Amino acid sequence: DAGITQSPRHKVTETGTPVTLRCHQTENHRYMYWYRQDPGHGLRLIHYSYGVKDTDKGEVSDGYSVSRSKTEDFLLTLESATSSQTSVYFCAISESRRSTLLADNEQFFGPGTRLTVL
């Protein structure tokens, strides 16, 4: 299994509070992603990173920010949590093909973080 850990694994918080989720990898992969999983929606991309301090928005980025100060860590922050952000959050990683800087296209997923916003 790819070395991906997520912390915390479960969190309950209140509306309006800040929340930070952490993804840590030991694979030294270039690309990291944050997804949220909701019933009836599958997985949707929130933000992704293509290197240290290089990030970009995904499909559902509103209300979320990310940071990547080290290759191994990718943080997802909810500045002011809302009930609509109750979800399961997955981190994923991917490597570049040797001859290019493009992602290898196979993403490996972490175990997920279940977040409940009351």
Place this chain on the structure above:
Amino acid sequence: AQSVTQPDIHITVSEGASLELRCNYSYGATPYLFWYVQSPGQGLQLLLKYFSGDTLVQGIKGFEAEFKRSQSSFNLRKPSVHWSDAAEYFCAVGGQTGANNLFFGTGTRLTVIP
């Protein structure tokens, strides 16, 4: 716009029966296609992937999928289902550009009855 459709929300099959899960995609360029499986409370595990070449791809756990460009489909099949195959299955499409962001279908939940 990229999208994936999994028309079957829930499928129930008997153990030992064959299985086919449907996936249709919309993608503007040459697609990379994936099937992932998720057991309850777990992360996603890659079953198989198609990048190019032979349109019939073999994966883990006895699964296979066939890419049909003319039908924009990438259906997952297994000839004989085991009780341990009960899980949720996700089809995803990505491409060759940049970070290859994946677009997932909404998933198909498989129930296996003895």
